[in-house]
Amino acid sequence: xxxxxxxxxxxxxxxxxxxxxxxxxxxxxxxxxxxxxxxxxxxxxxxxxxxxxxxxxxxxxxxxxxxxxxxxxxxxxxxxxxxxxxxxxxxxxxxxxxxxxxxxxxxxxxxxxxxxxxxxxxxxxxxxxxxxxxxxxxxxxxxxxxxxxxxxxxxxxxxxxxxxxxxxxxxxxxxxxxxxxxxxxxxxxxxxxxxxxxxxxxxxxxxxxxxxxxxxxxxxxxxxxxxxxxxxxxxxxxxxxxxxxxxxxxxxxxxxxxxxxxxxxxxxxxxxxxx
Numbered sequence: 001x002x003x004x005x006x007x008x009x010x011x012x013x014x015x016x017x018x019x020x021x022x023x024x025x026x027x028x029x030x031x032x033x034x035x036x037x038x039x040x041x042x043x044x045x046x047x048x049x050x051x052x053x054x055x056x057x058x059x060x061x062x063x064x065x066x067x068x069x070x071x072x073x074x075x076x077x078x079x080x081x082x083x084x085x086x087x088x089x090x091x092x093x094x095x096x097x098x099x100x101x102x103x104x105x106x107x108x109x110x111x112x113x114x115x116x117x118x119x120x121x122x123x124x125x126x127x128x129x130x131x132x133x134x135x136x137x138x139x140x141x142x143x144x145x146x147x148x149x150x151x152x153x154x155x156x157x158x159x160x161x162x163x164x165x166x167x168x169x170x171x172x173x174x175x176x177x178x179x180x181x182x183x184x185x186x187x188x189x190x191x192x193x194x195x196x197x198x199x200x201x202x203x204x205x206x207x208x209x210x211x212x213x214x215x216x217x218x219x220x221x222x223x224x225x226x227x228x229x230x231x232x233x234x235x236x237x238x239x240x241x242x243x244x245x246x247x248x249x250x251x252x253x254x255x256x257x258x259x260x261x262x263x264x265x266x267x268x269x270x271x272x273x274x275x
Contacts, residue, residue, distance in 0.1 A: 003120065006195055010118035010126075011071045011096035013199075017206045018069040018098050022054055024210060025067070025102075028217055029059045035067075040260040048074040053263035057270065061221055064103045066266030071096040072257060080256045085190060086123030094120040095257070097128070098206075099250060101267040102213065107233035109220045110134035110141075110182070111240060113267070114209045115250060116202045126198045127189035129164070130209050131172055132216075133182030135236035136229055142183045145212065149186050152208045156201045164188045174243055181243045189249075237272035244268060 022035055033056060041050035051070030056062055075091040082088050097117030104111065116128035132145060146165070153161035168187035173180055186205075191198050244251055244267050254264035 001195060003124070006124070006199075007094060007096070007118070007120065009199065010202075013203060013206075014071075014096055014098040014116065014118075015069055017210075018052070018054070018067050020210065021067050021098075021100055024214060025056060025062070025065055028061050028214070028221070029056070033059045038260075038262070040263065042072045042074065042257070042259070048072060051260065051263065053260065053266055055266055059105070061105060061109075061217060062102060063105045064270045066099075066101050066263075068099045068263045068266055069097075070254075070259065070263070072259065074257070077256060084121060085125070086121035090122050092121070093257070095253075099267070100209075103237065103269045104217075104233075106220060106223065106225055107135050107229040108138075108223050108225050109217055110138075111237070111269070112213055112216075114206075114213075116206060117250075118202075123192065124195075125190045125192035126202050127191060128202060128205065129168055129185060129187035130205065130212070131168055131182055131185030131187070133236060133240055135233040141216065145183070145185070145216070148208065148212060152204055153186065155204065156197070160188075160201075161186065171247075172243065174239060174247075176246070177239070177242075179239070181239060231273070234271060234273035235275065237269035238274045241268050241272050 035054040035056045037052060037054045039050065039052045042048040049072035051068065053066060053068040055064065055066045057064050073094040076084060076087050076093055081091050087093060095117060097115060099115035100113065102112040111133040114130045116126065118126050150161040153164065164186035165184060168184045169180065171187045172182060172184065251264055
């Protein structure tokens with residue numbers, strides 16, 4: 001398959017699911033609050049792509065939710081080339097993706113994160129994942145979440161879930177605190193075995209996330225919570241912020257490739273606390 005066709009297929013899908021996610025989120029808010037949207041360009045002087053980030057704040061369900069789409073291209077800075085497969089000798093790249101971060105008003109509902117991306121250098125690959133960060137323990141919810149992901153992975157390869165769950169557990173770990181960010185999920189990168197199969201997996205993950213966030217939110221959106229629950233959520237959000245600023249690959253990639261700062265940092269919670 002021609003590389004330009006692959007790029008169009010991937011970026012068009014990412015844009016489509018940005019619209020689909022935002023539609024469902026608006027429905028959850030009974031269409032009473034709207035996303036603020038901002039388009040941006042990577043380089044104001046020449047065409048190097050850009051994107052659109054959408055943020056909804058102060059809803060009845062969401063304290064803050066961001067849904068970010070990007071499609072950028074150009075050249076990596078020299079100091080960044082060696083860290084990217086296929087870029088050490090040729091700095092040119094193309095990248096597109098969509099990312100979602102949900103911070104809930106109800107502390108009984110976990111924070112949720114999803115992203116998928118397609119990156120091209122002299123090599124090409126998919127990456128992404130989905131994970132939950134609850135502030136209140138809920139074992140049945142955790143088990144159901146992981147079982148859903150396992151079933152999705154098994155539709156594509158029986159080895160994916162174990163491999164990508166382990167990768168997620170190791171990745172979303174705050175080394176300085178020696179604790180996990182949340183309850184995990186799946187995480188993968190440098191997925192480049194077969195474009196058609198890998199793209200099918202990425203699309204299935206997107207739809208599975210859409211089903212999951214609707215199910216989890218609708219089950220708990222009317223449940224009563226306490227001030228103690230909210231305080232626990234603020235502390236957990238502090239951990240979330242620490243991870244995204246210190247370790248997150250997407251944050252580092254965006255900052256090193258001239259991405260939009262507000263879009264990159266949309267993942268940070270609106271309010272957080274530290275002990």
